[in-house]
Amino acid sequence: MKQSSIFEQRVGHSVDDSTIYRLLNRHGWRKVMPRPKHPKSDLETQEAFKKNFPALVDAAVAMREPGDERPILIMAQDEGCFGRISQVRRCCAPPGVRPHVPAQLVREYVYAYAAVAPAQGQLVSLILPEISTAMMNLFLEHVSRSFSDHFIVMQVDQAGWHRTQELLIPANIRLIPQPAYSPEVNPVEHVWGLRC
Incomplete structure (x- = not known):
């Protein structure tokens, strides 16, 4: 057609x-490549989350320690996987010549942890070797130190390392879980779109 x-x-x-x-x-x-949408994502739940977000922030702020008067910084956090898979591809060659190249399938990955404060235009990130609770603890500590003069309310997805009992949340950070299967409601997702 x-x-x-x-x-x-x-x-x-x-x-x-x-x-x-x-x-x-x-x-x-x-x-552009269309962004896939998870079949379990629920538009109504996403809209309710957006509508109730100020109330969720207020509830998180109410949980801070008495006397903590630091200004509030609202952030969104996510992880991105970046890597390389070495595969031999077609190439141009003159007639009768077939190039030889050393080939071994290699998979190398690093993970970028990032948190953005969209209203202030601020970004903090770390490149770490894996996604795990231990790495998330490192990242939260880094954010806490980087913005030690703020009380941080951070939106996170519902990944297992964001919900585990072993997660060490610094005193100046409170986490707000976003709806499951809903990366569309997380502003930091736009950062990963810039990599292409």
Whole structure:
């Protein structure tokens, strides 16, 4: 099926595909990979979370120690996996030549822990070797020290290392769990979109 057939129906005459691509380019459209949506995600739960977020922040602030008058900093936290898988790909070569390259499948990963304060435009991050409770403890301690003059209310997803009893939450941080299967409600997700 021709790419421009829907547009042709609208305008009432035939249009070349290149015209469509020029039109999309003029309006700043680009090819992007659609973000997958988890089948268990619930739009109503996400909307309720957004609507009730100020009340959740107030409840978290109410749990701080008496006399703690530090300004409140609202942050969102997430982890991103970055890595490389070495695979031999096709390449250009002159006729009759087939290149030889050393090949061994290698998988190397690092994990970026990040927290953003969207209202202030601030970001804090660490690159760590794995995702675990121990690494999350390191990251929370780093955030606590980096923003020691603030009381931090941090939105997190419901990953196991965010909910475990072994998680050591510093005195100036309170965590707010976001709905399950709902990365769309987490502002830090936009940071991972910038890597491409």
